[in-house]
Amino acid sequence: MQTIDFKPRFLKPTETSSYLDRRESSLVEATDFVYNRFNSQTLQVQRQKLPIFNNRRDILYLLEKHQVLVLVGETGCGKSTQIPQYLIEAEWPAQIGVCEPRKVAAISLANRVADEMGTFVQGDTVGYAVRFDACTNQPKIKYMTEGILLREIMGDPLLKNYSVIMLDEVHERTLYTDILLGLMKKILKKRRELRLVVASATVDAEELQKFFDSGSDQKKKHNSAILSIRGRQYAVDILYLKEPAPCYVQSTVDTVLKINSSEAPGDILAFLTGQEEVDRAVRILREHASILEQEKKKNKIEILPMYGALPHYEQLKVFRHVSDGYRKVIIATNVAETSVTIPGIVYVIDCGFVKLKWFNNETHTDSLVVMPVSKASANQRAGRAGRVKHGKCYRLYTEDEFAKLADSTPPEMVRSNLTYVVLQLKALGISNILQFDFPSPPPVKNLKSAVEILYALNTIDIKGELINPLGFNMAEFAIDPLYSKILFSSGDFGCSEEILTIISMLQVESVFTKPSTGNMIAKSRIQRRNFEVAEGDLITYLNIYSAFVKSEMDKGFCHKNFINYKAMKRVADVRSNLQKMALNYNIPLISCQGNTEAICKCLVTGLFPNAAYLHYSGVYKTVRGNIELYIHPDSVLYTIEQPQWLLFCEVVQTTKLFMRDLTVINSDWLLELVPHFYHKTTCYNY
Template identity: 45%
Template sequence: MQEIELKKWVSDKLMLLLGYSMPEIVLYVLGLSEQALSPAELAQHLEDVGLSASSKTRSFAEEIFKKVPRDKASSGLNLYQIQEREAMILARKQRTHTILEANVDDDDSVGDAGNRKCFRKRKIEEQEGDEKGKQVKRQIEERLGDQRENNNVKTLRRISRQEYLKKREQKKLEEMGYDIQDEEYLFEGVKLSEAENQEMRYKKQVYELAKKRSRESDNDMGEYRMPEAYDGEGGVNQERRFAIAKQNYRDASAGDEKKPFAEQSAWVEQQIKRATLNLKNHKNPTSDEYEFVFEDDVNHFINATTMDCDKFEVESPIEPNLVDEREALPIYTFRDQLLKAVCDHQVLVITGETGSGKTTQIPQYLHEAGYTKRGKIGCTQPRRVAAISVAARVAQEMGVKLGHEVGYSIRFENYTSEKTVLKYMTDGRLLRELLGEPDLASYSVLMIDEAHERTISTDILFGLVKEIVRFRPDLKLLISSATLDTKKFSDFFDSAPIFEIPGRQYPVEISYTKAPEANYLDAAIVTVLQIHVTQPDGDILVFLTGQEEIETAEEMLNQRMKGLASKIAQLVIFQIYGNLPTERQAKIFEPTPKGARKVVLATNIAETSLTIDGIKYVIDPGFCKMKTCNPRTEMESLLVTPISKASAMQRAGRAGRTGPGKCFRLYTAYDYHNDMEDNTAPEIQRTNLANVVLTLKTLGISNLMNFELMDPPPVEALLKALELLYALSALNKSGELTKIGRKMAEFPLDPKFSRMIVASDRYKCSDEIITIAAMLSVGYDIFYCPKNKKLLADSAKMNFHRGHVGDHIALLNVYTSWKETNFSTQWCYDNFVQVRSMKRARDIRDQLEGQLERVEIELTSNTSDIEAIKKAIASGFFTHSSRLLENGSYQTVKHPQTVYIHPTSGLSHGPPKWVIYNELVLTTKEYMRQVTEIKSEWLLEIAPHYYQLKDVEDSGSK
């Protein structure tokens, strides 16, 4: 048995016999067993040192006596036992020697043969003793040498860590300064709110304090400091070190304060100062004085723009006007009735108009009623924008720091702490939490808000929490909806009672167009200007389909306002959509400047998730972007489609929040009554289900066909999801989760992304693959292209595609180049790269790196082997492969379909024979996005279970 295994075995046995174990005790027991001549003698020794005289001790002695090798008696001895054995050998040597008298002749002592024989025997024993003594001495020296080496390593590690922390502190301080400079540059000339100005002043104050603390820690603080072993610049140049050392002993006539023995004098003075009793009264520090905390001070400078909530803790006082606003909400009148209904029923369906206070007030009422004493209150939102903004508002109303008692959690961003009792999160995040806590034991109340949105995650949550409340009678479940169609929710949850909150809805005048509009975007701009010129004060809300359309509309408004600037009042334009940075999202809630009118250009996020005060006019073109997926081809289409009647009513209702309003519908009354659907189709019936199926399988739900859903998905979509997961090796032939599948489920990504990361362990390139996955997760807004600098922007983008490497490797090149510049903001400006997208990619990558350890994947880098990186990518996207045709188009290998490389791809001008792609999108054509060249034989190597030789045979004409 190996020595390590033997020690572990002895340690385990000692734990059973004594209840504890230590390395010294293990070595001691091994030493006893090596010296013992029999198991009985060993058992007696063990009983003498404290083990109980029992059959277990005797059995332990017999087992260890058999396991310890008898020919290596010294291998398990500790230092003291070795010294003891050396002393025993020396004593034995002394006993074998006799003292020779000086007057005895040598010839007489060895005169006869018997004496000579005894003499030879004694000499042999003496030589053996010397040899054993030398051997023991060598063992002692080796052990002492190892001990000294270990001590030296520990010391070097400590010194290295200290030097690293010094450099890291300076680096983080520089990053903080750069962030402040970036914000000043970005918002130069932009009118900021008082809250934003206060935040900027706070950051600058923290930065100045940190710089001051760094300077003072480097200077002489009036205390003696040991001179460092390095030169003035942290190097190890011997001549410079000695030169610096001599500076303390220069002649006093040189004009400085240094004198001979200055260091000794400084040390003595410092000790006297500390030992002197100071009886003076301590004055209270003034407001301009600060106390610095030096322990773990490096943590204070980690990413100051998103500083952790437990740093610089400042409680926000509750503003009096916030209390008045809370009491003015429609829900306040029904507070007591609502709490009684929650107390009487485990499941409650709550309905009320958007703006009645459901999202912000109900969790606070439950907190005030004591529900947080036995668990958190969780509130889900379908969009991350809503989760962030609502959490910030509730924290402000409660007078607490965001991230303390009130926090939020979205994908790749967790702003909560151990103090958090009110937690706002996206429905997808709660699904991820269910993987680690299937019974949601840490929650006392769960509120699924905006249930009418019917996102895929919300529908899955309905089925899961319905099962949870059946075996957790202490869990309260609230289903909140802004529509009146709540009977369907009530029926699904076993006829749960419905609690209605009457809204504070003012009358809204609805106008239709006489004929359909040919260009609804242009019609919306004209309507905005007409309202601004002819209608009384009141802000305008315009519903558009997406970010690109919103930015186009803003540009059109600015162009048309230039010619009218001197004739009409100011028009302040704001945007709101899902990918907008948080600080820009908050601007829509700011009061409108006096003498101006605010225009908010929004997606359908403003239908129900957000309430913007001051809106009196709503312009509704009648369209939204809806994502649909063809389960057979996996082609996703983000198509502009007509909205439903329910959405149209929600949009009109935004105009009646604070007073009578008007809604201008840019479609005819006939279209509304005859062509529009009553409700929007649930997302679960029109999207890819692979991620959902993987999550349900991880939760132990094997019978997907019988899983309760409010609206079951198409059977074809469910079967295609199972086929894809089987192809990715996430499921076996029986439909059960594999080891690879469990690893994939740990990543909050699409299964193809997760499979790519798991495969990177095989190709030793996990560092590069998680970077690519993070960049892909950000979306397609990595680059931006100003119209007046299009050639420069295109040239900068193509620099990253140099070598025809493909879009995935180009994204890796972008991140690597940015990292090499120390994450420079100026580098992003120079290369037309979105700095905020890059920072988000960095945050996502850091979290993915943390997940690698959980799934036992080593972080390895293999930058030079592009082929290995491409194979890892293909391991996740081998189902998305296509070959080049003679006419320049491509044909997908499985389920043949004609597709094209997207014009934004770096491979669009030199199409390779074989490619894999990230996704298919349908716009003007069926386009492949994020394309990388591969070799056809890789498909057989990576997925022999999916492709046959005939599938990947190259023809000479292709």
């Protein structure tokens, strides 16, 4: 094996100063920056210890001979950070694009590669582009999210600026993953010099190879190759419960405390299903952590949350080392299952459940369903414990239940609302969606439902072609088409400022904190009434944000009113970026000055498929599909007199189908604003 002589680049004082000016970093960040650069030699030694280092020449050879390389290697083997560097060292021309399913992965990997290459992030060598935070230059190695790459294809259909594209963590099979796999297959046929690396921890490599080889010329029959990289996995002991847990959130908390009091040093990673559960567990564990601090015990813990809606600077805290005498405890959703390797994890707690979206094509609604994980996901979670040494995985379910789990999680393409997918493909010039080559073809009913909704939104015409300019403009927004339609209509109703706020509030999972004790729960409910209005949740969100801004975004205001400060800061960031995009598309920024009827009417223009009425039986039913729905207990409408007609933003399925984020409307507005979708009939009962 050839030994590579790595020469780290150390920054001059002027370069360091320039970097600090651009990033507006603090003195601590400046110290870390210089420190990391002078540790480049250490990082280069670590690079050579990675399992993928032994396959360096194999990777470069296969990419010379084949257009597609399907790379199978466990998370932590180095594929996401090393392959781009190998290509740069081999002097591949043009850019190297690395596509990640989550922004935290793109940012953390870019930082890591920049450290290893002795440069700074967002420079000419390494950069990243995520939603609302993109590099303005063209770095040699560019980490990005899947949505960013899709929008780049809209502007440059053949990706002429890139010589290699790497799709990472393909086994997650998100909507964007399947779209990009289909698009890259078409692009590769046009650009023979372009190379594609499909990387994954657990994936059926032969199926992907057949997908890319199918339809190829006889001369290019073997256009793809498979390479498996041996991991560096330590043994992991799997422990099961003898009896099912009555509450997996409380069992997670109990297991963390048990590990902390009885097991050897090592960080803990616990998996839960969503933000609310994570915040609840974090709140309880921090109370225990404060007790350990007061008693000055040795086994102190530092609790950190990890979920997609968390601001990225908060997510990056999980990668930092804790002080001596502390054990790091990370409570996460499945965002920590793949994509990133969190250092120091020795113990994993698997609740056995995951929250997934399932689309009902009859009601045109997505339902968030908490369901058991698959065996592949359970094994992936367990593998988190074997990265640094012998680990343990505590599964909060019985061994018999594990045997009953499905082998793999269904791809998002076959269980999701495809409205945004169809809109994106139409914008890319793909007129016949049914003939598009999906790795996992979606149900035809879901595609039909998506086309119907886009037609009702006046985004496509009767022939299925995008209407210019509205259809193309909506495709540029990285939000649900229902929301982008509301935003583009807001200028006509004179309430674009309020609509920007409401849509931004809907981009976070929850803006409220949930106390665990009875007295605090009652107090939080009383404080929330200061913002509640009879028009529903969305106008309540508007009141909350307005009060937050008037308080000058004060953290004490949030604490007093039981509002999630981090979520509100995220809302402010999203709103700022949406406002810039609105100005680019000439949407007039107008305030309705408290005219809630104008806001509610504007909401009808986009959310009209999600209309429900109060049935004489006392339950709500959707206008289309006649599905029984209930008001979610967290809604402001739960404790007041039930309105006759309302709109909902999403449906959550637990014991019942619950509607969330509600707005009270007048049924006449549906006939007035969307007569092409609703019409009035008379029903005779015989």
